Amino acid sequence: MRYEKIDSQLFISNRERLKKLLKPNSLVIVHSNDVMPSNADGTLGFHQNNDIFYLTGIDQEESILVLFPDFPDEKFREILFVRETSEHIKIWEGEKLSKKQATEVSGIQKIVWTNNFETILRKLIFEAEQVYLNLNEHDGADWQFESRERRFISTFKKQFPLHQVERLAPLMFKLRVIKQPIEIALIKKAIEITGKGFVRMARYLKPNIAEFELEAELSHEFLRNRSRGHAFSPILASGESACVLHYVTNNLNCKDGDVILMDFGAEYGNYNADITRCLPVNGKFTQRQKQVYEAVLRVMKAARSMLIVGNNMEKLRKDVGKIMEFELIELGLLNADEVDKQSDDAPLYKKYFPHGISHHLGLDVHDVGSRYETFKAGMILTCEPGIYIPEEKLGIRLENDILITENGNEDLMANIPIEILDVERLMS
Template identity: 50%
Template sequence: MKYSQIDQSLFILNRQNYTNRLKNNSLAIFNASDEFPRSGDQNFLFKQNPDLFYLSGIDQEQTILLLFPDCPNPLYKEVLFLRQTNDHIKVWEGYKYTKEQAKSASGILNIFWLEDFDNILHSIIHYAEHIYLNTNENDRYAHTVAYRDIRFIDQMRSRYPLHHYERSAPIMRELRAIKSDVEIELTKKACAITRDAFVRVLKFTKPGVKEYEIEAEIIHEFIRQGGTGHAYTPIIASGHNANILHYNDNNQVCKDGDVILFDFGAEYANYNADMSRSIPVSGTFTQRQKDVYNAVLHVMKEATKLIVTDTVWNTYHEQVGEIMTEQLVNLGLLSIADVKNQNPLFPAYKKYFMHGTSHHLGIDVHDFAGRYTKFAPGNILTVEPGIYIPEEGLGIRLENNILITSSGNIDLMADIPVEADEIEEIMNGSKG
């Protein structure tokens, strides 16, 4: 791991909050993510199941967490199962948790090797009435691959068909949306690394550089500061590419007169930043580019004011749509008639701003949370309006990460340059 060990108190508290929501006499099991093949003899870089990490702090493949608060045998109320290392693994793969290291990271006292899981589970499961199992219930996920949790559910139902099976996901959705102080600090660290990468890019960018050269500058700064890497595949979209919302080829030359749309963020200790910025390749916006830029910035600032306790998701997006509509009219992209005659189910502004304004942020970039739950203190959300004008070869998106508190909200990216004049000053100052 590149990051410093997280205080185990976070995971102890997370487990307490989770088990307090279980029905009486319940057993819960969480599995590590699959290891996915990348080629004939290599796997993709392992990424831990976010729920398992949230409850244990263990960042290693083939891990299982078992929670049984009412277990008649105290030894098995809270158990972690790990892949046992050996001389071959030590030589070829290197570091794996020892039992003592896993205790230190997770706060779980009873650690066993993975080979003991079946026997231990079978010895206690008949004393449980309910079995809580986990699946990916993120609204943005479409299930097409039979991942480990799905396979495990089939195995459990086959072996123990008469137990009452329950879903862990509704509990995790409730818990993970509210960030603790430790989680907020980890997110701030990811934001700080992202800030430094962006400033580095401002000083590096000029006509003739390639998008992937900018991407290289970003990952250099992420890794240099102990980040795991990119929170998601970065978007370095110059000119017309900015109108492709998920553009990530990042292989074109940045041309004088164009604007580059960036969407990137650092991952640190499994927590993520998510930032968007748009900058002029030449170091100076044209008047039209600046007008569009300032319109997006206005929407972002006004939308940020709405990210407060008890905000309702759909109402929020409708309000942002009204703010955006006004700006599009001012820019001459929409007419009053367009707005008057719009289809309420597909408002006119959607022609130039077709994606949502916000999403929750955390261990997942699009974090697990209820879309019908009112915003609450401890939520971290993005604010990311954009205006995309294919006929002008121009796309502008700006995005910051906002923490809701009981007394208002805090912009976790307030120290990242976003004003057009500030961006121009940094870019041109580096060329003097």
């Protein structure tokens, strides 16, 4: 991997905390992701299942984690299965992890080649009272896709129909939503790289530059800083394209007088950053652009102050909606009388601010965590208000990543320019 070695204590601690949540006499099985095919003999590459990475640090395909904390023979209480290297694999793909390397990464002592999984499973399975199996339970997931985990669940239920199957995902959600100090450090590293990318783009931006040229500058900066690349498909949307929330074609030229909305983030060690900034293509905001930008910035600062222990996403959304209403009225986009008469189920501000104000961030950009859960110290959430005015060909969104602490919160992107004077100074 490109990233620096992660302290195995993180993964050891994660497994220990998971074990405390299990029912007595439980078996846990977690699979890696597939290498995704493209066409012919091509592949789209490999991105590890975040749950097995969280528990082991292993970033390799065909890996399986088995936990059985109450198994009589302590040698079988933690087992990591990894793919064995052959001469053919060495020539075509390079070396895979040795057993010693897998132990160094994960802290697991018993390493077994993956082709022995079924044999060992039969040794363990009949001692278990229930088996925890994993599945991507994110509410935005593609349920049509049959992952390695889904295939295993189908096979397992056919082979062992009388065993009680439990859902691992709720336990993983509970663990992953609170970031450990090492995780916070990794996210800060992703943010540091992201900030470097922003500065590079800001200094490169000028009229008639293509959006994809900015993306290239961003990619260069990420890769040279040990990132695998983009945390998600970057949005580099100039002019009216900024009003398309998930614009990723990035194929237009940036016009003099327009503002470009840039939503992007670097990945580092499988952890992610997520930032949005808006820049005037020619280096100077117009008066109207400043008005809208400052309105969004005020909403952002107000929303950020609400990302505290004890609040929750639903209350945050409603409170930010009221603040946004005021700003939109001041901008002449909403009528105060009509706002007073609006339906609570269809607030008028949604016309100009149609998306959510925040989401969890971590191993996934839209990380695990319930929108109904009370905020706790250790959570990292985005703060991302926006105002989109298609008729003015103007879209402004600003986004920072916020760590909730016992005594308020910490803006992890506070050192990345966001005030108008700082942005214009950077571009000059």
